[in-house]
Amino acid sequence: DIQMTQSPSSLSASVGDRVTITCRASQSISSYLNWYQQKPGKAPKLLIYAASSLQSGVPSRFSGSGYGTDFTLTISSLQPEDFATYYCQQSYNTPPTFGGGTKVEIK
């Protein structure tokens, strides 16, 4: 299985901050990388697919980049509704696997 490692596992940030979350794959996954946001008690929500494509309806402050083994999710200006846990997921190989998550908390 391809292991997906996210860092940091948690971070504290203030409204308006620029936030970057990293996801590293245990082998090259080309651009087969997706990002999700999950709030407590809710289902995950797709933010970014194919490493850098913004899902319809997702604010443009979210962006994704990367290729191969290293990927980033960036929130350009953190908003109150962005405090949540973020997960990456690869679909290069089966089984599809998720990262362990990054919890973004209010500083």
Next chain:
Amino acid sequence: QVQLQESGPGLVKPSQTLSLTCAVSGGSISSGGYYWSWIRQPPGKGLEWIGYIYYSGSTYYNPSLKSRVTISVATSKNHFSLKLSSVTAADTAVYYCARTYYDSRGYYPDYWGQGTLVTVSS
């Protein structure tokens, strides 16, 4: 707007079979173009993809669960189902169903159900 809704028992005894159904509205499973997935999340932990099914009935199961999992589809009822046999406490989780889009750039769940907590306990 596609909506998915999981249903089934919230409590299952150890060694028994967990059974859940996902009702799809706002779109037809038989129209094709999507996989229909089950994904679970143990309390306080990360996400695990259980498997998925195409409207034709072809399936993929995560090897870690393959010996215990069956996913089926009922296109006439516009729903799909999950069965997980011989459950233990480790199978306690929130179970999500999801529509999964696929193309040359990969596949990803774009619509999710709200999730249902299944507890395995005697």
